[in-house]
Amino acid sequence: xxxxxxxxxxxxxxxxxxxxxxxxxxxxxxxxxxxxxxxxxxxxxxxxxxxxxxxxxxxxxxxxxxxxxxxxxxxxxxxxxxxxxxxxxxxxxxxxxxxxxxxxxxxx
Numbered sequence: 001x002x003x004x005x006x007x008x009x010x011x012x013x014x015x016x017x018x019x020x021x022x023x024x025x026x027x028x029x030x031x032x033x034x035x036x037x038x039x040x041x042x043x044x045x046x047x048x049x050x051x052x053x054x055x056x057x058x059x060x061x062x063x064x065x066x067x068x069x070x071x072x073x074x075x076x077x078x079x080x081x082x083x084x085x086x087x088x089x090x091x092x093x094x095x096x097x098x099x100x101x102x103x104x105x106x107x108x
Contacts, residue, residue: 004068004076007055011039012077018084020091023098030105041070041106053106070106077102 011033012022026032030042037057040048047054047065053073055066068076081095 003066004072005080007037007039007057007066008076008080010034010037010057011055012080018081018088018091018095020094020098023095023102027098027101027105071108074099074103074106074108 012019014022022032022034026039031038031040031045033039033056037055039053039055041053042048043050045054047056049067051070052067053070055068057064057066078099081099085092085095
């Protein structure tokens, strides 16, 4: 598993299941996360870079920031959602709606 996949698991999964609430927060204010890790593409965030999604996380003493190209981020999130939907078909409409909004927000 690469770093991006690991970070997305931390932001968007709870108890081994996709956290659709985190996806909703991302679509509402363009930021999501839990204590220790956040994901954002909000231009008002201090770490914002045009064309990228920012993932900030804290490992021990140091803060880390990863800038992920928006297309790469979206594709990885979409793959994570596809895996979730293989088991949880009932979430399909809601997740497709969130992915559509995120894709439009990212302008890809």
